[in-house]
Amino acid sequence: MAGTREEPGRTRLIGGPGLLLVWLYGVMVVGAVSRSAYQIATEFDRAPLAYTLSAVAGVVYGFITYTLVRGGETARRAALVCCAAELVGVLTVGTWTLVDPSAFPDATVWSDYGMGYLFIPVLLPLTAVYWLRRARTEQPAS
């Protein structure tokens, strides 16, 4: 721990609330990646769009988790961009699944704004953006 904290110039992003974020993102990575991998491997033809979107979600979650764990200003910015992209993705896909259910014979991770995952997919980027912005404002002080 001490090593991470004393490292100069690299904002630690997994301290405090960041830890909870990393854990939840980790859960989403496991959920989305394993789910899409299984579905693409076994029944891709049933709902190609839905499974591809799940895989994309998994990759985005994986990248955000990595940047959060790594820490630092660049990672923080990258994570911010990805969280914004994730939020846009959740809202787009969520609306899409509601407007045109026929395009989705099976659910994606982001279907109905992530209802199958307790709405974590839509709440997570909001919290993460809030946390990442606060991490910047705190940095000069530390």
Next chain:
Amino acid sequence: MGGERLRGDRAAAPPGGADEEEAERRQRRPEEVARPVGLVEAEATAGRFGPAGCHGPARPPVRPSEAAPGPVPAPRPAPGAGAHAPVRRRAGTAGLAPEGGWRGGVPGAAAPGTGSKGARFLRRNKVAAMLDVLMPVTGVAALLLAAWCGWAAYRDQPTKDWHFIGMAVVTLLALVQLVVGIVLLARGEEPGQGTTIFVAYLLGSFACVPAAAFMSLAERTRWGSVTVAASGVVLAVLEVRLYDIWGG
């Protein structure tokens, strides 16, 4: 009704030739039925074939949910006999049928001790029943852990030794569940929604709490407690899904 017509056809049909083949095909039909998802459906599926000795569906296949609002007629033939035996047996191995025979079936027909087969069936059902108990127990324990750690977080405290003992207990439950699940799979049981998903969820529910526990070891603030509480909630959700996956 179609059933009477079928029976009439069969009675009138001369033995041998294409009719023999047709009769054999119908005899096999119960075996081709997809695995029933529940006791009610298993019963309805068995009932669809009419009384034992009548081969082929008496009615077009309907799930009970589709047949609503009328009740699904489900004749109850003697256990272990007739053309529907395979369907009922499958319901039995899936832990859907109660031990000792079919609901309301002939008493004592499949009672324990009527041979090694019956005993084996009962033993297998006991392991399946163990999983049925373990899933809700683990889920409730996970929720209790979540509440406990949530309380610690509310009081601005990190996780302490007692919390870690609690996490160990929940992890132990999940481990036992994992072992029982694998034993059931090794005995040839098949989860309703597929073996791969079942195993993935078993592993996930085992790893869930320990992962958060290690993270809270490093984070000696209230946020460590929050993370463990979140892991408890996630585990409870996993248990609900696991229950669905197992039951079909």
